[in-house]
Amino acid sequence: MREQALIRKVHQRRSSSTALPIEREPAKNRKHAEKKAGKSRFKKGMQFLAKFLFLILLVAGGLAKNIYDNRTNYTAEFYQVSSRKLTHSIRVAFLTDVHLREYGKDNGDLVEDIENLSPDLILLGGDLVTDTVDAYDNMISLCRKLSELAPVCGVLGNHEDVKIYHQGDEELVKRFEDAGVKILRNEEASYSLYDNTVSVIGIEGKPEDFASYGAKECMEAQEAEDSYDLRICIAHVPTYFPEELENYSFDLGLAGHTHGGIVRLPKLGALYSAEEGLFPEYGGGVYTLDNKATLIVSRGLGDSGKWPRINNVPELSVIDIN
Numbered sequence: 001m002r003e004q005a006l007i008r009k010v011h012q013r014r015s016s017s018t019a020l021p022i023e024r025e026p027a028k029n030r031k032h033a034e035k036k037a038g039k040s041r042f043k044k045g046m047q048f049l050a051k052f053l054f055l056i057l058l059v060a061g062g063l064a065k066n067i068y069d070n071r072t073n074y075t076a077e078f079y080q081v082s083s084r085k086l087t088h089s090i091r092v093a094f095l096t097d098v099h100l101r102e103y104g105k106d107n108g109d110l111v112e113d114i115e116n117l118s119p120d121l122i123l124l125g126g127d128l129v130t131d132t133v134d135a136y137d138n139m140i141s142l143c144r145k146l147s148e149l150a151p152v153c154g155v156l157g158n159h160e161d162v163k164i165y166h167q168g169d170e171e172l173v174k175r176f177e178d179a180g181v182k183i184l185r186n187e188e189a190s191y192s193l194y195d196n197t198v199s200v201i202g203i204e205g206k207p208e209d210f211a212s213y214g215a216k217e218c219m220e221a222q223e224a225e226d227s228y229d230l231r232i233c234i235a236h237v238p239t240y241f242p243e244e245l246e247n248y249s250f251d252l253g254l255a256g257h258t259h260g261g262i263v264r265l266p267k268l269g270a271l272y273s274a275e276e277g278l279f280p281e282y283g284g285g286v287y288t289l290d291n292k293a294t295l296i297v298s299r300g301l302g303d304s305g306k307w308p309r310i311n312n313v314p315e316l317s318v319i320d321i322n
Helices: 002-016 029-074 104-117 137-146 159-168 172-177 213-222
Strands: 075-081 090-095 122-125 153-154 182-184 185-195 197-203 230-234 251-253 286-287 294-297 315-322
Touching: 002 251, 090 104, 104 137, 104 315, 122 197, 122 230, 137 172, 153 197, 159 172, 185 213, 197 213, 251 315
Parallel strands: 075 315, 090 122, 122 153, 153 182, 197 230, 230 251, 251 294
Antiparallel strands: 090 315, 185 197, 286 294
16 A cells, blocks of 8 residues: 555656756757758768779879880899800890880990890890781881891781781781891700800790691700700790690790780789680799790780780890709
8 A cells, every 4th residue: 555655656756847948959059059060071071082082193194104105114124044054154145025015226335235234145025017007117117136146036016917817918027037137936946155055946836726727846856856955945825835736855845925925913914815814824924834845925125905904014024044
């Protein structure tokens, strides 16, 4: 009974208590605050947009500069290769995928740099021309100057193949040979350097052509020859080596074609090649083949104009064989 009475008293006190009035913000002040908050959000949004656009412009400017630098500069990449038979070290300069590019007037800067490097042999990996451009007089001039520095030999690339077989340029090979270049079309050339015999084999075409146009016969014929101190094998397409050529004997393989993968990503390397697709294994660099030979895939000195190089400096390869 006492508990019930106590509950009734509590209810009475609650019911008899006077409710406190709720103070409401004037509508005018509320609208002002909302307007102020809206302006603040708009200001923050515009600041974010401005920062975002600045970042985009910064990245675009850096990208444009990188592309420009990759069209006007190159680096000399030095490689060291060991040989058990050579009695004297030999320096090879390897140029590939020039694609009509000029460094200095009439490639004067490039020729001067190569002269200062004092190579014993100058090798070409193909694609000096670009198949969408008719004239290549500047490449003839370059080869003529190079042949005054050291013996020059090399292979054709896919752009020369297009000119010869699809565009009917029957004079291309003769023009380069008249400029002092020995063009190796599934054949071998020998050079005597410091009383050492250096054998250079040049293989033409693509891996799928290996058994069709004389490449296989060339490699098999040379396999029986061992009267050399150093053997170098050149093929324009790098995948030719793991697919076919590593089954034969040579000490050093040289290739180009991939332009370093077009774009080179930090830690990931080459982005793309026509033969291997995304993230190619043979996009550029040094590899060891199954026959224990060293394969060097050069990033090349130019591009064909379809896609610009990004984070991918053109390369003049300098190989010291000791």
